[in-house]
Amino acid sequence: MNKFNYDPQKSIQEAVKTTTKLMNGLQNMMDIEDLEIATTPKELVYTEDKVCLYRCKPTVSKPHPIPVLVVYALVNRQYMLDIQENKSTVRRWLDAGLDVYMLDWGYPGHVDKYLTMEDYIDGYLNNAVDFILEKHNLKALNIIGICQGATMSVIYSALYAEKVKNLVTLVMPFDFHTKDSLLNRWALNMDIDSMIGASRGLLSGDMMNFGYNMLKPFELSFDKYIYFIDKLDDKDAIMDFLRMETWIYDSPSQAGPMLSKFVKDLYRDNKLAKNELELGGRKVDLKNIKMPVLCMLAQKDHLVPPASTRPFIDAIPSTDKELLEYPVGHIGIFVSTKALKDVGPKIGKWIKERK
Amino acid sequence: MSKEQQTPFSVWTDMNKQMLEAWSAWASKAMPVLPGTGETTEANPFQAYYDFFNKSFSQNPLLSSMPATGRDFTEQMYKSWFDGMKNMSTFIPNQAARDGFDRFMNSFNVFTGLQSYWDNYLKNIPTDMKDWETFYKNALQQYQDVSKGLAMSFAPEQMKGLLALPQEAMGSIQQTLLQLFKPWVEDSAALQTYLQKALQGDKDAYKEFLDEWSKLFKDSVGKMLNMPAVGANRASIEKMMKLLDDYVKFSVRYGELSSIFSTMLSGAMEKILGYLAELHADGKQPQTFMEFYSIWSSFNEKAAAEVYSTEEFARIMNETVSAGSKLQIMYDDFMQDLLAFLPIPNRRELDDVEMEVYKLRKTVKTLEKDLKDVKTLLSKMPGAPAVSDK
Numbered sequence A: 001m002n003k004f005n006y007d008p009q010k011s012i013q014e015a016v017k018t019t020t021k022l023m024n025g026l027q028n029m030m031d032i033e034d035l036e037i038a039t040t041p042k043e044l045v046y047t048e049d050k051v052c053l054y055r056c057k058p059t060v061s062k063p064h065p066i067p068v069l070v071v072y073a074l075v076n077r078q079y080m081l082d083i084q085e086n087k088s089t090v091r092r093w094l095d096a097g098l099d100v101y102m103l104d105w106g107y108p109g110h111v112d113k114y115l116t117m118e119d120y121i122d123g124y125l126n127n128a129v130d131f132i133l134e135k136h137n138l139k140a141l142n143i144i145g146i147c148q149g150a151t152m153s154v155i156y157s158a159l160y161a162e163k164v165k166n167l168v169t170l171v172m173p174f175d176f177h178t179k180d181s182l183l184n185r186w187a188l189n190m191d192i193d194s195m196i197g198a199s200r201g202l203l204s205g206d207m208m209n210f211g212y213n214m215l216k217p218f219e220l221s222f223d224k225y226i227y228f229i230d231k232l233d234d235k236d237a238i239m240d241f242l243r244m245e246t247w248i249y250d251s252p253s254q255a256g257p258m259l260s261k262f263v264k265d266l267y268r269d270n271k272l273a274k275n276e277l278e279l280g281g282r283k284v285d286l287k288n289i290k291m292p293v294l295c296m297l298a299q300k301d302h303l304v305p306p307a308s309t310r311p312f313i314d315a316i317p318s319t320d321k322e323l324l325e326y327p328v329g330h331i332g333i334f335v336s337t338k339a340l341k342d343v344g345p346k347i348g349k350w351i352k353e354r355k
Numbered sequence B: 001m002s003k004e005q006q007t008p009f010s011v012w013t014d015m016n017k018q019m020l021e022a023w024s025a026w027a028s029k030a031m032p033v034l035p036g037t038g039e040t041t042e043a044n045p046f047q048a049y050y051d052f053f054n055k056s057f058s059q060n061p062l063l064s065s066m067p068a069t070g071r072d073f074t075e076q077m078y079k080s081w082f083d084g085m086k087n088m089s090t091f092i093p094n095q096a097a098r099d100g101f102d103r104f105m106n107s108f109n110v111f112t113g114l115q116s117y118w119d120n121y122l123k124n125i126p127t128d129m130k131d132w133e134t135f136y137k138n139a140l141q142q143y144q145d146v147s148k149g150l151a152m153s154f155a156p157e158q159m160k161g162l163l164a165l166p167q168e169a170m171g172s173i174q175q176t177l178l179q180l181f182k183p184w185v186e187d188s189a190a191l192q193t194y195l196q197k198a199l200q201g202d203k204d205a206y207k208e209f210l211d212e213w214s215k216l217f218k219d220s221v222g223k224m225l226n227m228p229a230v231g232a233n234r235a236s237i238e239k240m241m242k243l244l245d246d247y248v249k250f251s252v253r254y255g256e257l258s259s260i261f262s263t264m265l266s267g268a269m270e271k272i273l274g275y276l277a278e279l280h281a282d283g284k285q286p287q288t289f290m291e292f293y294s295i296w297s298s299f300n301e302k303a304a305a306e307v308y309s310t311e312e313f314a315r316i317m318n319e320t321v322s323a324g325s326k327l328q329i330m331y332d333d334f335m336q337d338l339l340a341f342l343p344i345p346n347r348r349e350l351d352d353v354e355m356e357v358y359k360l361r362k363t364v365k366t367l368e369k370d371l372k373d374v375k376t377l378l379s380k381m382p383g384a385p386a387v388s389d390k
Helices: A008-030 A089-095 A117-136 A148-159 A182-188 A192-198 A205-215 A217-231 A235-249 A256-268 A311-315 A337-352 B008-029 B047-059 B073-089 B095-123 B129-147 B157-168 B170-187 B189-199 B203-219 B221-225 B234-282 B289-308 B311-339 B347-380
Strands: A042-048 A051-056 A068-071 A100-104 A141-146 A164-170 A293-298 A321-326
Touching (some): A008 B289, A042 A117, A051 A117, A068 A148, A089 A100, A100 A117, A117 A256, A141 A148, A182 A256, A205 A217, A205 A235, A217 B095, A217 B289, B073 B095, B095 B289, B129 B234, B170 B203, B234 B311, B289 B311, B311 B347
Parallel strands (some): A164 A293, A293 A321
């Protein structure tokens, strides 16, 4: 020990330990062949272009008669809800007795780069809803929208209110002008059309991820890996970590016109919160959202800050509406132990109470 | 494991493990240079490791393709190990695991650079307070090397590609830009002042310089680059000049953005060094590198959050992204012109085909829907024959 109280031997041992852990990690990763993500049994029931609709196999003998359609964001993949067996929100919904359909937007390629918001909402989403309604001989179903998918679900519910029995939104960006969101600030003057043009009409998922990682650059690009090195001996921990990494970096490219309208009309002009949004020449009137609404947000969400979601509840005339807040982050609301115990069953109970 | 079961990977990992054991054994006995005292141990701290490393290489033919050690043994040793790990990771069968491991290694590379910096910092801590100022200045100066490229280390390939030219050819570009700036600098006292300060390391002055110069450029040569050309190659000449104009605009904006990141990182390091000095004074300094890393990371994250929340950062970032995007569009367009002479379809032509496919797909869907509605109507008519769904 020197006079500055620094212990070089301890530091060297620390370095040796880190290096050894990395090598063990390499060896452990050599043994991985399948990460086993999204293992809940499901059946492909409808396809349109690259969009797929799955029906999850019910786990109860008599599921709730009004099915649920889960609408996820376009910027990531829906299997976050079924990331692994013991952290599967979908399994919680199935166990709660719901009949769950999940929309998979697919990976847009160059042939899909001209898709508009109308194509997504009036086309793919509405067609999937019609398919389910026809199959079950119903007039309306339940929708659970997540993140950007929740915003799209709200737009859909305003345009096709008669087809939506109950609406549940999770971590939904609604008011895009809240100052506590870096994304909102940055998007305000973003030259999105040039960005799309530079990406030949299809903004890559890597670019989107880079933007998200920039929000917390040291935590998300360094700390996350450096602190995990200590767990590289643990195969189960590696599997959990890699499943999450797979999901984070599995980001589909974004079709230009859809993204452009989303950024300009919502992020820049905040038209949805101002009730000024139009789609295909029709007004997206929030006053049409009279169905029961359950709105859930994550208090530690750095992507969709609570202030962005909260105003939604007051913006709609529904008389049966509830806002629930959880002390977790944007992803934690789906995978944290506490949220898994509360959020999934709560949604199941809430929907079943509104037959 | 029998010799027959050995693979390059198993040999390599075994060797590295044994090397680590050798390193560990040495670390428990030897003591490197004592920080601040100048005292050294007689033994060469790397000898045991070095001997083992060389022996392993000379005795195992499977390792002959590994990079050889150079004069700077420690640096080469780390590089060999790091490259070896990166090469070996290509054998990870699962793509997600392979990508994940690459991200571990990228972080670890930054981590190691920081560790060397930290070791150096400790070695040079002055014993006399009067030397503290010089030490502090040197520590900040040395940090520039560590922080270089930090912001872009995780950037997507598309962005790296756009930035590759400015980064790889920074020296020549600086010279070119200085030559480019020269006529304006000679005529502007403000530019001269800013440039003088910028060359002394004043980052604010650098930004002011770029701002002022880009205004003057836009009103002079910028106008020339954007003026209509004449003659048979008019379109190509105009595009080339526009491309040059876009490149200059992007370089200026990128310079401004880099300056913000650089100021942010050095500002955070200043605070870290100040904080470490306080800890030293109280006898609470970090005991290990990990403790230092934790301080480094949290101070930097806080600095980033502060900078990101400013209007100025949002403006400059958006201007840089916009300028970069426009440059990319212009560059692609230019390349498409060049490719147009080849007997293969180019992106522009594919775009047209893809648009047609998009429109046709929509038309088919509409017709399918209409047909379904007609069939439904027909089937409801009294006495109508059964209509097939197909």
